[in-house]
Amino acid sequence: MELLWDIVISALLVIGGIFGFVGSLGLVKLPDPMTRLHAPTKSATLGVGAILIASMLWFATKQGHITLHELMVTVFIFLTAPITAHFISKANIFRDWPAETLPEPAGEGEWAVHQADADTSEGELAVKKETEAAREED
Structure with a gap:
């Protein structure tokens, strides 16, 4: 053994x-x-x-x-x-790799790596949009 x-x-x-x-x-x-x-x-x-x-x-x-x-x-x-x-x-x-040279991913949407704010929550996106809108008004 x-x-x-x-x-x-x-x-x-x-x-x-x-x-x-x-x-x-x-x-x-x-x-x-x-x-x-x-x-x-x-x-x-x-x-x-x-x-x-x-x-x-x-x-x-x-x-x-x-x-x-x-x-x-x-x-x-x-x-x-x-x-x-x-x-x-x-x-x-x-x-x-630029987003244009990548093959199309399966399903709807784009590659998560190239999506703007792909990993942020809805609340963070709303705050960011409000901040950008306030800057544009100034």
């Missing part, structure tokens, strides 16, 4: 190393920021996750106690990597 755990842990380490290498290589070799973004957020995240799970299994099988630190780090990485990638891609679209 110990040999089986050694094989599983070794396989996870090798898989994690391969994913980490592919993510690092993609970060260096891909041509632009939007395609470069996929390498660390997808493959490197899977690589780190596999290595952390291998560490958790090693402590459980070899040391005889369960450590949840690795599981917590894995969950945090899997939760934060997509959110970070989303923010980076939105910033890249806002900075580098």
Whole structure:
């Protein structure tokens, strides 16, 4: 049974190393920021996750106690990597791509990144419009 755990842990380490290498290589070799973004957020995240799970299994099988630190780090990485990638891609679209060159989004409306005051509430919009109207009168 110990040999089986050694094989599983070794396989996870090798898989994690391969994913980490592919993510690092993609970060260096891909041509632009939007395609470069996929390498660390997808493959490197899977690589780190596999290595952390291998560490958790090693402590459980070899040391005889369960450590949840690795599981917590894995969950945090899997939760934060997509959110970070989303923010980076939105910033890249806002900075580098004019609204006219983007493809039409599905449904009604425009890209949220290029809409004026897309993230503000109705009350804030009303105050802003009143302030602008008062400035125009002066």
